[in-house]
Amino acid sequence: xxxxxxxxxxxxxxxxxxxxxxxxxxxxxxxxxxxxxxxxxxxxxxxxxxxxxxxxxxxxxxxxxxxxxxxxxxxxxxxxxxxxxxxxxxxxxxxxxxxxxxxxxxxxxxxxxxxxxxxxxxxxxxxxxxxxxxxxxxxxxxxxxxxxxxxxxxxxxxxxxxxxxxxxxxxxxxxxxxxxxxxxxxxxxxxxxxxxxxxxxxxxxxxxxxxxxxxxxxxxxxxxxxxxxxxxxxxxxxxxxxxxxxxxxxxxxxxxxxxxxxxxxxxxxxxxxxxxxxxxxxxxxxxxxxxxxx
Ligand code: G1P
Numbered sequence: 001x002x003x004x005x006x007x008x009x010x011x012x013x014x015x016x017x018x019x020x021x022x023x024x025x026x027x028x029x030x031x032x033x034x035x036x037x038x039x040x041x042x043x044x045x046x047x048x049x050x051x052x053x054x055x056x057x058x059x060x061x062x063x064x065x066x067x068x069x070x071x072x073x074x075x076x077x078x079x080x081x082x083x084x085x086x087x088x089x090x091x092x093x094x095x096x097x098x099x100x101x102x103x104x105x106x107x108x109x110x111x112x113x114x115x116x117x118x119x120x121x122x123x124x125x126x127x128x129x130x131x132x133x134x135x136x137x138x139x140x141x142x143x144x145x146x147x148x149x150x151x152x153x154x155x156x157x158x159x160x161x162x163x164x165x166x167x168x169x170x171x172x173x174x175x176x177x178x179x180x181x182x183x184x185x186x187x188x189x190x191x192x193x194x195x196x197x198x199x200x201x202x203x204x205x206x207x208x209x210x211x212x213x214x215x216x217x218x219x220x221x222x223x224x225x226x227x228x229x230x231x232x233x234x235x236x237x238x239x240x241x242x243x244x245x246x247x248x249x250x251x252x253x254x255x256x257x258x259x260x261x262x263x264x265x266x267x268x269x270x271x272x273x274x275x276x277x278x279x280x281x282x283x284x285x286x287x288x289x290x291x292x293x294x
Contacts, residue, residue, distance in 0.1 A: 009151045012055040012132040015118035017063040017109040031066040033136045037269050042260055046134050053148035057103045059122040073104040114232025120222040128216050135210025139269050142255025146211050149253045154213040161249040163211035172202040176236035178250045179203025186252040190243045195229045195236040209257050217246050
């Protein structure tokens with residue numbers, strides 16, 4: 001594995017062009033990333049993780065149907081003025097802070113050609129810098145933000161890294177799965193990656209729930225990747241080529257992950273984040289108790 005001098009990671013790519021079919025019918029008219037967990041859209045939690053990790057520039061790879069995501073991260077001067085004039089300066093400041101937390105840059109994915117293709121659309125903006133990729137369907141709640149954990153591994157070892165978690169064998173076919181040799185109790189040197197394998201074809205039970213920190217060499221591999229599973233340009237296939245040429249690690253991150261792209265996972269996240277809000281906690285517990293079958 002080639003170690004090379006690498007800079008600090010300050011950029012991230014968040015692909016948000018997907019159709020959100022798992023959340024139809026609401027996604028017929030609302031971007032799935034704008035569905036709220038309590039009162040913040042899911043994408044806001046992902047952007048917060050990136051910012052808390054030290055990311056400064058975020059490239060949203062979006063589609064022409066999803067302009068509301070861009071709008072959410074922009075100023076809304078009219079609303080802010082109204083709030084100020086009605087004595088709600090704290091609410092106005094909160095809205096302004098969303099727009100000022102980082103630089104949001106939009107790149108467009110003009111056709112739905114797969115996750116690898118979506119990440120490739122960020123190339124003109126990212127250029128020759130290492131970057132993080134965060135997928136919007138996974139909320140990861142961790143003492144140190146998951147992306148920061150991966151950035152630390154990348155900056156220490158000089159090698160691209162994907163976050164992994166152990167999943168039951170029955171679930172391997174939902175994820176990109178890694179295989180390789182162990183470097184320490186959390187880190188593997190990857191020698192195999194398979195996108196959504198059948199249980200008997202999985203190299204391990206270590207699954208990627210959508211967090212990556214990669215060398216810009218990934219762009220060359222994406223451009224050389226042919227359509228794979230489902231006829232799409234898979235990010236996992238480009239990462240497998242990166243593993244061969246430049247080297248790739250997996251890191252078993254510390255934290256809890258909620259699959260908010262799944263209805264039950266979404267409800268779980270709503271419940272857990274609701275229980276954390278002091279103003280909602282007692283009422284929520286009372287409601288849950290009153291609705292439990294006796
Ligand atoms: C994508 C990736 C897959 C990864 C998953 C995590 O699949 O292709 O490797 O494990 O995200 O959520 P998708 O769920 O978009 O089909």
